[in-house]
Amino acid sequence: SVTKIRSSFTTIKANIQARDSIRTLSILSHPHSLHKVKVGRCCITRQLFNFYVDKVFKHCKTEDSFVNRKISSIANSFLSVKRKLEQCHEQNKCLCGQESDEKFKQILANYEGLNVTSAAIKSLGELDILLDWIEKS
Amino acid sequence: SGELYCSLPNPRNVHFESINMKNVLHWSAPEGTADGVLYKVKYSVYGVGKWIRKPECKNINRTWCDLSSETSDYEEQYYASVKAFLNGMCSDWVETTRFNPLTDTKIDPPMVNVSSTEKSISIILTAPEKWKRSPEEESVSLVQVYPGLQYNVSILKKKTKKRWWFSISNNTLVVPWLEPGTAYCVSAQIYVTTPLLHSGFSKEHCIATLKDK
Amino acid sequence: GDALLPAPQNISILSTNMKHFLTWSPVIVQGETVRYTVEFQGEYEREYANESWIPICECSLITATMCNVTEDISATVAYNLRVRADVGARRSEWGTLKGFFNRITTSLTPPLMKVIADGYHLLVELEDMGPAFQFCVLYWKKGQESRMQQKVVKQVSSVVHLDTMEAGSDYCVKAQAYVEAINRSSSFSQTQCVRVQGGTSMWL
Numbered sequence: 318s319v320t321k322i323r324s325s326f327t328t329i330k331a332n333i334q335a336r337d338s339i340r341t342l343s344i345l346s347h348p349h350s351l352h353k354v355k356v357g358r359c360c361i362t363r364q365l366f367n368f369y370v371d372k373v374f375k376h377c378k379t380e381d382s383f384v385n386r387k388i389s390s391i392a393n394s395f396l397s398v399k400r401k402l403e404q405c406h407e408q409n410k411c412l413c414g415q416e417s418d419e420k421f422k423q424i425l426a427n428y429e430g431l432n433v434t435s436a437a438i439k440s441l442g443e444l445d446i447l448l449d450w451i452e453k454s
Numbered sequence: 455s456g457e458l459y460c461s462l463p464n465p466r467n468v469h470f471e472s473i474n475m476k477n478v479l480h481w482s483a484p485e486g487t488a489d490g491v492l493y494k495v496k497y498s499v500y501g502v503g504k505w506i507r508k509p510e511c512k513n514i515n516r517t518w519c520d521l522s523s524e525t526s527d528y529e530e531q532y533y534a535s536v537k538a539f540l541n542g543m544c545s546d547w548v549e550t551t552r553f554n555p556l557t558d559t560k561i562d563p564p565m566v567n568v569s570s571t572e573k574s575i576s577i578i579l580t581a582p583e584k585w586k587r588s589p590e591e592e593s594v595s596l597v598q599v600y601p602g603l604q605y606n607v608s609i610l611k612k613k614t615k616k617r618w619w620f621s622i623s624n625n626t627l628v629v630p631w632l633e634p635g636t637a638y639c640v641s642a643q644i645y646v647t648t649p650l651l652h653s654g655f656s657k658e659h660c661i662a663t664l665k666d667k
Numbered sequence: 668g669d670a671l672l673p674a675p676q677n678i679s680i681l682s683t684n685m686k687h688f689l690t691w692s693p694v695i696v697q698g699e700t701v702r703y704t705v706e707f708q709g710e711y712e713r714e715y716a717n718e719s720w721i722p723i724c725e726c727s728l729i730t731a732t733m734c735n736v737t738e739d740i741s742a743t744v745a746y747n748l749r750v751r752a753d754v755g756a757r758r759s760e761w762g763t764l765k766g767f768f769n770r771i772t773t774s775l776t777p778p779l780m781k782v783i784a785d786g787y788h789l790l791v792e793l794e795d796m797g798p799a800f801q802f803c804v805l806y807w808k809k810g811q812e813s814r815m816q817q818k819v820v821k822q823v824s825s826v827v828h829l830d831t832m833e834a835g836s837d838y839c840v841k842a843q844a845y846v847e848a849i850n851r852s853s854s855f856s857q858t859q860c861v862r863v864q865g866g867t868s869m870w871l
Binding site: 319320323324327331334335340341342343346347350352442445446448449452453 | 498499500501502503504529530531533551552554556557601602647648649650
Binding site: 621631632 | 786821831
């Protein structure tokens with residue numbers, strides 16, 4: 318699924334990132350980079366997949382039918398992965414800790430610091446940051 | 455900031471060209487301008503609030519600027535921007551799209567080292583190194599940057615034109631039980647599954663197995 | 668006159684080897700060209716996006732009674748699909764696929780395979796079934812089924828090298844397709860066996 322998410326995102330990356338005019342803020346990489354998270358990776362991944370499914374995709378509708386179809390593909394793939402992570406969580410295999418909770422709180426604060434549509438488009442445009450981090454492990 | 459009146463046409467096609475994470479900003483001169491145009495360059499780390507000028511690319515007349523040093527942290531993403539000047543006029547700043555060194559770089563083919571015995575060929579592949587500031591700096595192989603890096607190896611028997619393919623994760627391959635005194639040509643390609651990247655094929659390295667004693 | 672246009676019927680999905688086609692029966696209107704439009708809805712749209720539907724522009728106002736939905740059925744979740752008919756200004760209700768479609772139910776066929784003995788070397792040529800596919804190739808020396816060996820082939824590039832063989836023996840090979848996205852495999856292909864001649868005439 319991550320490979321499919323990556324390929325779908327690559328086709329709309331330039332389009333989505335061009336809609337994000339705020340260069341000076343980031344949801345996932347500043348002030349503290351997702352890449353610096355070493356502990357509680359599964360928990361953060363699960364929280365981020367929930368975050369994208371619950372908060373982000375629904376505010377990313379565009380006037381471009383092709384882009385909307387790719388967003389749907391990504392959103393449904395996220396939902397499929399989210400389900401698997403929830404099973405891990407229920408089997409206590411995806412436990413959270415203070416560092417991961419702290420990190421996710423900060424990501425939410427970044428997100429809520431912007432208006433909903435800007436925050437959603439920015440988050441969608443940062444999917445490669447999330448995927449780079451996931452694929453690094 | 456004392457900027458000049460900016461009615462000069464903009465630089466065009468401002469983009470990064472990256473090979474093995476040597477990240478060079480390129481652009482084309484503004485339309486309709488002959489010689490004499492000068493440029494200056496700035497860059498920014500995505501998510502950080504300031505643009506940084508590149509002194510070595512101030513008032514330059516070439517249409518490229520090496521930003522490898524400034525963009526060497528591949529866990530960050532970047533923007534760069536160019537402004538043109540001519541006869542007291544200037545253009546607007548023109549930005550790149552967001553540049554992600556990890557996914558937007560191109561990878562060179564691996565180096566191929568081939569040796570042979572009477573009936574076998576041994577192949578050693580070396581992935582390119584990530585760009586580094588100076589020869590003294592510690593080398594980082596792209597294998598360390600892309601943990602999923604693998605190699606596709608093609609072996610062609612010149613006499614029969616038959617070609618075989620191997621996919622390997624480590625960088626050595628020994629092909630036994632070949633015909634003595636016969637020429638084989640080897641070529642290799644790097645491919646990474648996530649993110650999806652692949653190099654071109656190396657040029658062919660031909661070698662003959664030793665003759666039967 | 669302007670009787671209501673009937674909705675398309677017999678809507679179904681043909682799904683083989685991760686290629687998915689929506690088909691339906693034609694709506695017959697004498698002397699008129701009927702055109703059809705297809706939309707899809709993933710589980711995400713149902714549960715998180717107000718049950719919204721997404722148009723497939725390649726299947727908008729088409730005359731065919733089939734639509735390739737492979738590109739849009741791109742996650743392993745339950746999808747809804749629907750079709751409506753248009754004739755001039757007249758438009759039918761939506762006809763909806765009965766039940767959901769999940770690509771996990773796609774039918775997988777064994778790969779076409781050609782086994783080659785080239786000197787002492789055992790090789791296999793596999794059908795390119797698309798980016799979603801990998802192959803599990805099993806090979807063994809005839810009579811030594813218990814010492815079967817396995818090779819996973821992720822990238823299909825013409826002739827793939829399996830192993831070297833002992834002179835004068837028979838070797839057998841069979842392969843199955845595997846789709847990681849749905850974690851399912853096809854049945855195995857027919858077993859093919861080849862003989863390795865002895866002597867020097869058989870160098871690669």
